[in-house]
Amino acid sequence: MDFCLTDPPYLVNYRDRSGRSLAGDRVGDWLKPAFAEVHRLLKRDSVCVSFYGWTKVDEFVSAWRAVGFRLSGHLTFPKRYTSSSGLVRYQHESAFVLAKGSPRPPEYLLGDVIDWVYSTNQFHPTQKPVQVLMPLIESFCPVGGVVLDPFAGSASTLVAARLTGRRGLGCELEARMQSVANARLARMRQLMLHTLGVDAVSLAAAA
Numbered sequence: 001m002d003f004c005l006t007d008p009p010y011l012v013n014y015r016d017r018s019g020r021s022l023a024g025d026r027v028g029d030w031l032k033p034a035f036a037e038v039h040r041l042l043k044r045d046s047v048c049v050s051f052y053g054w055t056k057v058d059e060f061v062s063a064w065r066a067v068g069f070r071l072s073g074h075l076t077f078p079k080r081y082t083s084s085s086g087l088v089r090y091q092h093e094s095a096f097v098l099a100k101g102s103p104r105p106p107e108y109l110l111g112d113v114i115d116w117v118y119s120t121n122q123f124h125p126t127q128k129p130v131q132v133l134m135p136l137i138e139s140f141c142p143v144g145g146v147v148l149d150p151f152a153g154s155a156s157t158l159v160a161a162r163l164t165g166r167r168g169l170g171c172e173l174e175a176r177m178q179s180v181a182n183a184r185l186a187r188m189r190q191l192m193l194h195t196l197g198v199d200a201v202s203l204a205a206a207a
């Protein structure tokens with residue numbers, strides 16, 4: 001794998017307004033084994049960007065460090081709306097840039113504050129916007145490379161990989177979400193072929 005871009009459960013027992021919840025969102029016993037596999041699968045001197053839930057930052061950071069990642073950057077995604085509130089209104093998402101070995105800095109350096117776009121959560125209760133994921137892939141994965149997302153949900157990372165000319169490989173625990181992801185990717189493929197003015201049959205004949 002050339003790059004990992006992932007959005008694991010935040011360990012907050014999340015429920016959206018319509019009662020949708022997430023597998024693996026209560027306890028983080030999977031954190032270390034899952035990220036140990038990510039670390040093993042990544043090429044030498046590569047990057048993993050992982051979203052995380054700030055209430056469990058200690059658990060996330062200690063798991064990442066324990067499996068060999070080095071904290072190499074922190075990304076903040078300010079939102080124009082409030083997702084929920086406590087003593088303050090919660091208006092941003094966060095992710096860490098994790099290094100395996102010593103990756104070379106990308107040709108074009110992204111800033112660590114990146115505008116958020118509302119995803120509509122049409123496909124998944126905590127769906128990430130494809131537009132926000134694309135620059136991360138362009139920055140950290142070579143064209144034609146493989147992007148891994150071990151917590152793929154509705155496949156937003158894989159769609160972003162395809163749109164940026166990379167390949168994607170995802171894992172998703174929930175069978176229902178796997179179907180949503182597969183349907184979304186199939187539709188994506190159709191739209192891309194349509195946009196190119198090529199149908200699958202003539203593409204197959206030409207291949």
Ligand SMILES: C[S@@+](CC[C@H](N)C(=O)[O-])C[C@H]1O[C@@H](n2cnc3c(N)ncnc32)[C@H](O)[C@@H]1O
Nearest residue numbers: 007009023024124127128151153154156172173
């Ligand atoms: C925060 S969501 C990812 C949403 C995704 N970014 C999207 O835009 O659709 C995390 C996903 O990880 C999945 N998950 C939880 N534990 C898992 C495991 N052990 N292996 C694979 N997927 C898992 C959940 O079912 C959930 O869909």
